[in-house]
Amino acid sequence: MKPEDMDRLIRTALREVAPDADLAQLGADADLREALGLDSLDFLRVVELLSQRTGHRIDEEDYPRLATITSATTFLSDRAAVR
Amino acid sequence: MPSETIRKTPLDRAAANLADYPAVRQSFTWASARGLLRGLPGGGLNVGYEAVDRHATGERRDAVALRCLGPDGVTELTYGDLLRRTNRFANLLDQLGVGRGDRVFSLLGRGPELYVTALGTLRHASVYSPLFSAFGPEPIRERLARGDGMVLVTTPELYAQKVAPVRDRLPNLRRVLVTGDGPPPPGTSSLNAGLRTVEDRFEVPPTEPGEMALLHFTSGTTGRPKGAVHVHEAVVAHHVTAAYALDLRAGDVFWCTADPGWVTGTSYGIIAPLTHGATVLVDSAEFEARRWYANLAEHRVTVWYTAPTALRMLMRHGAALPAGYDLTALRHVSSVGEPLNPEAVVWGQAALGHPVHDNWWQTETGAIMISNFPALDIRPGSMGLPMPGVEVALLARGEDGRAEVTDEGQVRVVDSPDTVGELALRRGWPSMFRGYLHANARYAKCFAGDWYLTGDLARRDADGYHWFVGRADDVIKSAGHLIGPFEVESILMEHPAVAEAGVIGKPDRVAGEVVKAFVTLRPGAIADDELRLDLLAFGRRRLGVMAPKEIAFDNHLPHTRSGKVMRRLLKAREFGLPEGDLSTLENAR
Numbered sequence: 001m002k003p004e005d006m007d008r009l010i011r012t013a014l015r016e017v018a019p020d021a022d023l024a025q026l027g028a029d030a031d032l033r034e035a036l037g038l039d040s041l042d043f044l045r046v047v048e049l050l051s052q053r054t055g056h057r058i059d060e061e062d063y064p065r066l067a068t069i070t071s072a073t074t075f076l077s078d079r080a081a082v083r
Numbered sequence: 084m085p086s087e088t089i090r091k092t093p094l095d096r097a098a099a100n101l102a103d104y105p106a107v108r109q110s111f112t113w114a115s116a117r118g119l120l121r122g123l124p125g126g127g128l129n130v131g132y133e134a135v136d137r138h139a140t141g142e143r144r145d146a147v148a149l150r151c152l153g154p155d156g157v158t159e160l161t162y163g164d165l166l167r168r169t170n171r172f173a174n175l176l177d178q179l180g181v182g183r184g185d186r187v188f189s190l191l192g193r194g195p196e197l198y199v200t201a202l203g204t205l206r207h208a209s210v211y212s213p214l215f216s217a218f219g220p221e222p223i224r225e226r227l228a229r230g231d232g233m234v235l236v237t238t239p240e241l242y243a244q245k246v247a248p249v250r251d252r253l254p255n256l257r258r259v260l261v262t263g264d265g266p267p268p269p270g271t272s273s274l275n276a277g278l279r280t281v282e283d284r285f286e287v288p289p290t291e292p293g294e295m296a297l298l299h300f301t302s303g304t305t306g307r308p309k310g311a312v313h314v315h316e317a318v319v320a321h322h323v324t325a326a327y328a329l330d331l332r333a334g335d336v337f338w339c340t341a342d343p344g345w346v347t348g349t350s351y352g353i354i355a356p357l358t359h360g361a362t363v364l365v366d367s368a369e370f371e372a373r374r375w376y377a378n379l380a381e382h383r384v385t386v387w388y389t390a391p392t393a394l395r396m397l398m399r400h401g402a403a404l405p406a407g408y409d410l411t412a413l414r415h416v417s418s419v420g421e422p423l424n425p426e427a428v429v430w431g432q433a434a435l436g437h438p439v440h441d442n443w444w445q446t447e448t449g450a451i452m453i454s455n456f457p458a459l460d461i462r463p464g465s466m467g468l469p470m471p472g473v474e475v476a477l478l479a480r481g482e483d484g485r486a487e488v489t490d491e492g493q494v495r496v497v498d499s500p501d502t503v504g505e506l507a508l509r510r511g512w513p514s515m516f517r518g519y520l521h522a523n524a525r526y527a528k529c530f531a532g533d534w535y536l537t538g539d540l541a542r543r544d545a546d547g548y549h550w551f552v553g554r555a556d557d558v559i560k561s562a563g564h565l566i567g568p569f570e571v572e573s574i575l576m577e578h579p580a581v582a583e584a585g586v587i588g589k590p591d592r593v594a595g596e597v598v599k600a601f602v603t604l605r606p607g608a609i610a611d612d613e614l615r616l617d618l619l620a621f622g623r624r625r626l627g628v629m630a631p632k633e634i635a636f637d638n639h640l641p642h643t644r645s646g647k648v649m650r651r652l653l654k655a656r657e658f659g660l661p662e663g664d665l666s667t668l669e670n671a672r
């Protein structure tokens with residue numbers, strides 16, 4: 001998957017969980033939880049959606065790597081490459 | 084299969100504050116517990132005095148009362164500092180013309196200002212009411228209006244996001260004080276500037292034990308949120324229950340992870356540990372597994388009071404993670420908020436070195452009423468035994484699922500073991516709520532004779548351990564927060580596309596329940612994904628943390644004959660459960 005597709009996939013998941021957030025204004029390096037006002041449960045739902053849609057398992061250990069759009073894109077792309 | 088009982092050793096018993104439960108339960112009186120506190124010099128009792136003055140004027144004056152972890156590092160306040168800062172706050176209230184019994188609200192993150200606001204207000208003999216900072220504008224407006232909020236202390240950011248949009252509908256909110264050193268937004272004034280103009284000497288005025296001290300909002304099944312009134316003598320219960328159930332004592336480093344915007348974060352996050360002369364750890368950040376373990380290790384936390392949702396999130400990270408942290412300072416771990424599953428109790432033993440002690444109480448009870456105790460064996464999954472001084476009964480239920488009350492006001496106590504009844508408490512403990520503000524009829528309905536009817540269903544085994552069964556009503560418990568379905572439905576129905584809404588708690592393996600809404604659309608509205616997301620967004624903007632996490636379109640909501648949405652049936656359908664007695668239904672599908 002190309003990085004821009006990955007970016008779209010992440011933003012789609014975020015929009016589904018936090019449709020009130022202004023994703024157009026979201027910087028690639030902003031802390032997602034803080035910028036979008038995600039609580040712990042919201043964050044878990046984002047993780048689940050990403051895991052379902054990429055087909056990759058995402059462990060709790062990996063959560064810090066999902067902190068921003070940039071880090072999440074890198075992380076998910078790495079995962080795809082390993083496979 | 085029920086989990087195996089966790090046995091306590093003679094050593095556990097010898098080390099506990101409450102070593103001999105049966106004996107203390109027999110001899111305990113609330114009058115003797117009152118003797119554990121100092122009382123005001125001229126007589127009377129004040130929560131703030133017991134939490135602050137008592138230690139600030141004694142040998143613990145230089146002990147750390149609050150250790151606040153913020154984005155800019157650690158701020159420590161000794162008991163002496165807390166006295167001076169709350170003195171200034173109380174003097175500021177005086178200057179603003181805030182009187183005894185007037186309501187001061189806070190809408191703040193977890194940091195020093197919140198504690199100073201709470202304790203300064205209590206020491207001033209005004210009434211403190213906390214708001215959860217994750218609420219949206221509507222729940223905030225509703226509570227400020229219902230609670231006659233005269234002063235609100237908040238941050239400029241929270242003000243702009245959540246208060247400014249509804250300020251014109253809060254005519255009685257006289258003053259908004261904002262934290263920080265920037266210019267205050269229009270319609271507010273600077274808290275810090277105000278504090279600089281007043282003296283740091285103040286004396287707690289005479290306070291009667293029965294005077295109103297705290298106002299905690301909670302949610303009911305029907306109608307608007309209710310403001311539960313608590314009085315100054317509640318501090319007797321805060322203090323002694325923390326000694327017995329949490330094993331708290333002077334010198335402890337105590338971390339209560341509940342936000343002070345709720346009753347747990349006030350009774351046990353602010354008041355109880357300070358009355359004991361403990362050091363309270365305060366973390367402004369949200370849950371993050373590594374951060375939490377690091378907090379426990381680095382700050383040498385001795386007593387930890389947390390919630391099932393948090394424990395279940397930690398469990399997802401496995402037991403290897405905590406093994407990397409030094410948790411040897413921990414002496415006792417407790418949990419409250421929703422029933423704690425047996426796996427989490429047992430996990431505590433392996434991961435933290437201590438089983439998790441579940442306990443049970445409510446906003447209305449003000450303090451822990453049923454608990455697992457340090458010196459008593461734990462039956463994982465059970466909420467434990469009654470607190471000394473608290474008489475618990477299970478009452479036989481009528482057709483509506485609540486305790487059956489005869490026309491003469493009589494109830495029937497269920498004595499046979501393992502029989503489900505509504506949990507009831509005999510009146511008379513000091514932290515019992517003394518009213519719902521401006522709602523006397525709703526308050527009266529909570530009692531049958533001497534029994535306070537909790538709305539929770541439970542059973543008791545042959546050895547006296549209590550087991551939570553469920554709510555007798557439709558109130559939703561999500562991540563430890565009580566959410567009233569009516570409040571959520573009312574907001575959803577303000578959306579132009581919505582004709583009607585029914586809101587239930589959907590089981591969730593982490594949060595216990597999450598809010599799910601079923602909505603009927605107005606003619607012309609199109610039930611598509613776009614609208615579903617729009618409704619979710621609408622809910623999140625208006626309700627914040629209380630917003631539905633899931634929305635389903637349903638143009639055939641089931642109704643009772645009187646026209647109310649049958650939430651119980653929505654729930655039964657959602658779970659695929661038998662739908663029960665449908666005789667009161669208008670149109671069963």
